[in-house]
């Protein structure tokens with residue numbers, strides 16, 4: 001016999017919004033708190049944002065490695081990789097970027113519930129899109145990390161040769177050149193990826209996570 005949503009605490013309220021008609025949320029029997037207790041650390045979303053070449057992927061992967069070496073559950077969602085699969089139908093118009101970030105926000109929320117420290121490395125140039133991702137989760141769960149490197153530094157690095165192509169008009173709507181980047185006003189962390197070395201930036205982030213009680217002191 002199937003219990004009705006009203007009488008079974010495993011079920012949430014019936015949803016009747018947009019395309020989600022007659023959908024009922026099912027609560028997991030393993031809670032996020034239980035996962036945190038078992039693993040010895042909390043989960044969180046580390047949302048790296050910045051220009052192409054500012055160091056999002058390099059830094060997110062370095063922090064991920066530091067956490068992994070300590071046996072923590074962690075995972076990087078990287079813009080270039082996600083655009084090969086989940087978001088391969090999207091381009092770089094404002095509305096496609098909005099949809100890209102909406103999907104990543106939802107995926108990151110699932111990782112959060114799964115007890116994982118999830119590190120997202122997306123340009124995510126628009127404040128409204130980042131704020132929407134933040135609003136999906138609770139206070140303290142979303143840590144916005146601005147990889148602050150000037151356009152000049154990023155262009156000088158030009159790790160993938162994309163700035164040269166954008167300057168030559170071969171790539172349209174390129175962030176920083178022909179599409180805007182809205183800097184975070186009050187990110188939880190701003191790391192000087194344009195001026196500081198990688199190790200310093202990693203230490204900065206790890207120290208913040210320890211200070212917030214998300215991860216324990218590293219051994």
Ligand SMILES: Nc1ncnc2c1ncn2[C@@H]1O[C@H](COP(=O)(O)OS(=O)(=O)O)[C@@H](OP(=O)(O)O)[C@H]1O
Pocket residue numbers: 051052053056057079080083092096097098100101121122123124125160162171172173174175
């Ligand atoms: N027009 C344009 N603007 C910005 N970036 C471009 C563009 N075209 C391709 N690329 C490459 O795609 C990577 C950015 O993808 P994202 O999913 O992070 O972008 S966004 O958050 O939806 O704005 C970005 O990766 P990173 O260099 O790692 O930032 C670029 O390599």
Ligand SMILES: Nc1ncnc2c1ncn2[C@@H]1O[C@H](COP(=O)(O)OP(=O)(O)O)[C@@H](O)[C@H]1O
Pocket residue numbers: 050051052053054055056057058059121147157159192193194196197198199201
């Ligand atoms: N403090 C730093 N943090 C991250 N990357 C750095 C730093 N200093 C120099 N770099 C270099 O800058 C480049 C950043 O490239 P990448 O990580 O692909 O940027 P993004 O993912 O933002 O496009 C790499 O070549 C990296 O070695």
